[in-house]
Amino acid sequence: MRTIDIHEVKTHLSRLVDEAEQGDSFIIAKAGKPKVIVKRIDAPPKKGKRRLGFMKGLYTVLDDIKTPFAKEIEEMFYGAK
Numbered sequence: 001m002r003t004i005d006i007h008e009v010k011t012h013l014s015r016l017v018d019e020a021e022q023g024d025s026f027i028i029a030k031a032g033k034p035k036v037i038v039k040r041i042d043a044p045p046k047k048g049k050r051r052l053g054f055m056k057g058l059y060t061v062l063d064d065i066k067t068p069f070a071k072e073i074e075e076m077f078y079g080a081k
Contacts (some may be wrong), residue, residue, distance in 0.1 A: 001024060001025055001039070002026050002027070003026070003027040003028075003029050003034060004016065004026050004027070004028060004029065005028075005029055005030075005032075006029065006035075007031045009028050016038070018039075020038050020039055020040055021040050022040075023040060024037075025037060025039035025040075026038055027039060031033055042066055
């Protein structure tokens, strides 16, 4: 990912936004230090960052999850009786 100084971004903002929209993300730097990443909003997340379903089958959730905690939940809302 390329790094662009903030002064250059000010000069070429429209072009850079169009490029980011096409998927060419970039980093804005100030005084040589990276500050923010610019990428299109609907860009798919990077692969490997989240693994959905990796714990499938290790745990079970009761059909009515609130039943075992009904007393505790009621006490949280209405106080102990």
